[in-house]
Amino acid sequence: MVFADRLTALVHRRESQIVLGLDPDPMRLWPATADRASVPSGDLPKDVSPAVRAAAAVRAHCTALIDAAGPACVAVKPQLARFEALGASGWAALEDVVAHAHGVGLLVIADGKRGDIDVSAGAYAQALMGVSDTPFGTVDGLGVDMITVNPLMGSDAIEPFVSTARASGAGVLVLVRTSNPGAADVEDLELAGGERVWERIAMLVDALGDEGVGEGGLSDVGAVVGATVPEHLSRARKLMPHAIFLLPGVGAQGGRVEDLAPAFAPGRAGGLVTASRSIANAYLLGGGEPGDAARAEAERLRELAWAISTV
Amino acid sequence: MVFADRLTALVHRRESQIVLGLDPDPMRLWPATADRASVPSGDLPKDVSPAVRAAAAVRAHCTALIDAAGPACVAVKPQLARFEALGASGWAALEDVVAHAHGVGLLVIADGKRGDIDVSAGAYAQALMGVSDTPFGTVDGLGVDMITVNPLMGSDAIEPFVSTARASGAGVLVLVRTSNPGAADVEDLELAGGERVWERIAMLVDALGDEGVGEGGLSDVGAVVGATVPEHLSRARKLMPHAIFLLPGVGAQGGRVEDLAPAFAPGRAGGLVTASRSIANAYLLGGGEPGDAARAEAERLRELAWAISTV
Numbered sequence: 360m361v362f363a364d365r366l367t368a369l370v371h372r373r374e375s376q377i378v379l380g381l382d383p384d385p386m387r388l389w390p391a392t393a394d395r396a397s398v399p400s401g402d403l404p405k406d407v408s409p410a411v412r413a414a415a416a417v418r419a420h421c422t423a424l425i426d427a428a429g430p431a432c433v434a435v436k437p438q439l440a441r442f443e444a445l446g447a448s449g450w451a452a453l454e455d456v457v458a459h460a461h462g463v464g465l466l467v468i469a470d471g472k473r474g475d476i477d478v479s480a481g482a483y484a485q486a487l488m489g490v491s492d493t494p495f496g497t498v499d500g501l502g503v504d505m506i507t508v509n510p511l512m513g514s515d516a517i518e519p520f521v522s523t524a525r526a527s528g529a530g531v532l533v534l535v536r537t538s539n540p541g542a543a544d545v546e547d548l549e550l551a552g553g554e555r556v557w558e559r560i561a562m563l564v565d566a567l568g569d570e571g572v573g574e575g576g577l578s579d580v581g582a583v584v585g586a587t588v589p590e591h592l593s594r595a596r597k598l599m600p601h602a603i604f605l606l607p608g609v610g611a612q613g614g615r616v617e618d619l620a621p622a623f624a625p626g627r628a629g630g631l632v633t634a635s636r637s638i639a640n641a642y643l644l645g646g647g648e649p650g651d652a653a654r655a656e657a658e659r660l661r662e663l664a665w666a667i668s669t670v
Numbered sequence: 671m672v673f674a675d676r677l678t679a680l681v682h683r684r685e686s687q688i689v690l691g692l693d694p695d696p697m698r699l700w701p702a703t704a705d706r707a708s709v710p711s712g713d714l715p716k717d718v719s720p721a722v723r724a725a726a727a728v729r730a731h732c733t734a735l736i737d738a739a740g741p742a743c744v745a746v747k748p749q750l751a752r753f754e755a756l757g758a759s760g761w762a763a764l765e766d767v768v769a770h771a772h773g774v775g776l777l778v779i780a781d782g783k784r785g786d787i788d789v790s791a792g793a794y795a796q797a798l799m800g801v802s803d804t805p806f807g808t809v810d811g812l813g814v815d816m817i818t819v820n821p822l823m824g825s826d827a828i829e830p831f832v833s834t835a836r837a838s839g840a841g842v843l844v845l846v847r848t849s850n851p852g853a854a855d856v857e858d859l860e861l862a863g864g865e866r867v868w869e870r871i872a873m874l875v876d877a878l879g880d881e882g883v884g885e886g887g888l889s890d891v892g893a894v895v896g897a898t899v900p901e902h903l904s905r906a907r908k909l910m911p912h913a914i915f916l917l918p919g920v921g922a923q924g925g926r927v928e929d930l931a932p933a934f935a936p937g938r939a940g941g942l943v944t945a946s947r948s949i950a951n952a953y954l955l956g957g958g959e960p961g962d963a964a965r966a967e968a969e970r971l972r973e974l975a976w977a978i979s980t981v
Contacts, residue, residue: 382789382790384789384793385802385803385804385805385809386803386804386805388805393805394805408809409804409806409807409808409809410804410809410810412804412806413802413804413805413806413809416804416805416806438786438790438793440784440786440790440791440793440794440797441790441793443761443793443794443797444793444794444796444797444802444809444811445802445804445809446761446762446765446797446809446811446812447758447759447761447762447765448758449761450754450757450758450760450761451757451758454757454758472784472785472786472820473751473783474783474820475749475751475783476848476849476850477850478693478695479693479749479751479752480751482695482749482751482752482754482755483751483754483755485755486751486754486755486757491696491724491755491756492696492697493696493697493720493721493723493724493727493756494696494697494699494704494705494724494727495720495723495724495727496720497720498696498719498720498721498724498755498756498757500755500757501757509783509785509820509822510822510855510856511820511821511822511845511848511856511857512845512848512850512852512853512856512857513850513851513852513853513854513855513856513857514852514855515850515851515852516850516852517852534822534823537787537823538787539787539788539823539824539826539827540824540826541823541824541825541826541827541828542823542824543824544821544824544825544874545821545822545823545824545867545870545871545874546822546823546824548861548862548867548870549861549862550859550860550861550862551859551860551861551862551864553862556856556859556867559856559859560856563855563856
């Protein structure tokens, strides 16, 4: 089954288009998990390194967050920078978090925004979605279902990700128009032909996804389109009729679910609404137990998105 | 001392502008290191995982390559994708390789091409050049001297890297015009004002580096400018008079050291010539012991670059 059809089936089964962002700042973990420096095999001795203890706390936080808010979601999206900051221990924690999310039926989107020339892009693709051949046997990658990719270096830097994803039954989400203010600096530049840089990238995405369109009309090459500038969404949808849109910027960055309707034109799985801090930190705004508050906020987003995506 | 002055002093001390690229494909390691699956503490038992054994072999390969070719170089440049593909074991090997390079007096450039919004860019910067605060104490990052950064998302996605680098006495190399054919797809697009996308990125780089210019006239914000299109170099130098240029594409990708003169206009440290496969695989072309062939090729590049950069 083509990746997009697998995603579509899961969206309908879970009645959710919500992606739970995992962005664990070690200094802002949930209180009950911040000092739960245990590993799957038991409590850690007190003399292990800060990196090992912090990674265990991050693992506990992400697991608790997934258990609380996951039932309202279709996927989780770990921000790789947070795990990388804890070195080898962080990467091991990431592997555990991916396994935990898969274990409760969620897809995993590795948010690493990787991009590099041919052989290096291939190595990243192996790291995240594929396997690496070594003289000692095959080394499994992270085994995620989708990854974010940076298209600055052009088609030949994206293709290795697409081919590995396609061979692995996974998908790729290319940065097209991001949700940060700096997107104006490069992505929004006007080209000689009148269109914007991001619109040209959207055309690349559409072309790369052509051979990965499933029976439901969605492709395994999707796009990151910020929810903070809703007027871009209908234009993006016109340029990429088959792309799954990952929609960041809802909540903490000011985007509103109500503005996202064009994303869902090709169907309910056409848009994935991702939120991190607004879910994990809901208890800081509204009070209550962190898990209860996170579940309530994720459920609120789920109902909103499901309602406006009625086709 | 501003980073650029530290680099300049080292370039003159070592009489080298050569950067040794470390791009260890586990299936193409040097024969003598490919099965040397040992770790610093001794030989590995035979029953450990393929990832651990492959990471040990990669560590042995990179260490041997540094020992052989390092004396002709000023820095090493590990390609992070190769280490990431081996998971937590790979990241641990990367830490050891960085320490080994530092131990023999070389700078380290982490080639990860990271780029993300504010807090995530900050986390990557901590991972590579800074430290992370955790409830269990400070976690050291990789401690490298320079990193490569992807500017697609704009200034606010680059600034956290620059500020962490500046605070750590390190530097940043922003992708401006890369050496792959796909660079034509986005970087070379013509803008409404007549310039190319990469030229606008070059202007961003110049502005971001303004406050990091040292006594020697070079800045801590540099640029990656591919050596495969030499006609871009004089234009890039005009737009970024203070930037250190990292020049990939020599050797395996077809670029020639002889064409790089404009990079050295601000001085000998103005251009860093990076080569990976052409050094590590020199023995496959010319025969001989891998280390001897690597050292000879690195020395050949060193002499060429030093000669054309006479100011």
